[in-house]
Amino acid sequence: MKNILIIDDDIHIGDMLEETLTKKGYGVRRAYSGTEALLVLSNSKPDLVLLDLMLPGLKGEEVLPQIKGIPVIVVSAKVDVDNKVDLLLGGAADYITKPFETKELLARIAVQLRSAVSPEVVSKLEFDDMILDMNSHIVSIGDSNIKLTRTEYAILKLLMQNPSQVVAKSLILDRISEETPDCTESSLKMHISNLRKKLREVNNKDYIEAIWGIGFKMRTE
Amino acid sequence: MKNILIIDDDIHIGDMLEETLTKKGYGVRRAYSGTEALLVLSNSKPDLVLLDLMLPGLKGEEVLPQIKGIPVIVVSAKVDVDNKVDLLLGGAADYITKPFETKELLARIAVQLRSAVSPEVVSKLEFDDMILDMNSHIVSIGDSNIKLTRTEYAILKLLMQNPSQVVAKSLILDRISEETPDCTESSLKMHISNLRKKLREVNNKDYIEAIWGIGFKMRTE
């Protein structure tokens, strides 16, 4: 059974949503504020989140980036384009504007859940004895979990997605800059350095190879 | 570079889309009917498809289920809800209704492409028993990998791309100077010399032939 977290302070809409979804066979949890939502999310991992933007306290826009690995459908009365764009770029899987038709909402939910579950989505990357889990954001070598920062994780993921290719420095910068806008060559060097150090501490192995003048790749020997 | 297939019989909208996308750095292909689209898709695999629903002949709704493994964004003037639902359930990754704002379309495209895994393009050059892999930047003869510098790699690649032609020194200098700006004739001589030495150490063969006064080519005998 799929579980859906409804984040909405409006009791009426929330109740209506809950009823509709329950009738459709989904499990439903409720949160009535942004802070409560984060609390719920820290303890459980629903399959999908319905997020209202107009929340008391912590706003929906602020909650959104903190939800990772779970598709979020934004439910909002706001309709202006800039907002839509920001939302999609900010990590929303989809959005729907009030008032909406139940049928449409259910379709969008189905689409998100289908793609989240579909087996062709590879959620784990493996290289040698290292495993990167894209759902939990955990990287492990053997039994040891390695705590990486957001940027380190992003770099490693990019390298592991193309294990046989050289990933150009410029490409890394492009991708990373979506997350941290001011990543320059010199800071990239540092991230790589720190990443290597963390991996080295486990294994005394250097997983990353520099291709002089081009970029980096996973070391194969 | 990401490639997008635009399926639309309306020349004006299609042109507008193509211009917008090209400006953004995407590669664009066009198809003006459902049947043409399927033809294009049977020969090539774009990273994303923009599909207009109102097509002559084979309708968009009929084309949609036949596109597999590529995210499809439906572009349509139809707005009734049932249609949206059917589309999403029928496999569309997203849809956008005309008239739409360019910014929003670009955002939706970015979202779809972001989640897609980059297909690994196999591009290898072979000459005799030597293989140059353009993804990994690895050059190998038999079982031995050869470690080349950026410039040596670029020169060898240029020669191997035109194995039957003589590559003029000036041409090599032009191409190479993109990577190392101060490459002169005398330094080119050195690069060739060093390159030969590295290849010779594996095989005791001289793969590169000098054409007196003109340039170099791969040796065929």
Added chain:
DNA sequence: ATAAATCTTTACAAAATCTTTACTGTTTTC
């Protein structure tokens, strides 16, 4: 608000690469 974590910059040493210079031998031109 304060502390902690993370990111970026600066600076510098080490390594790899690139270019120049100098010299030898070969090919073409006159």
Added chain:
DNA sequence: GAAAACAGTAAAGATTTTGTAAAGATTTAT
């Protein structure tokens, strides 16, 4: 045949790139 132009190699100095540390700036968490 001699001079000029070209090709090849070695050695050395110049340049570029990489790797790391330390410190300041920024973001995030408490």
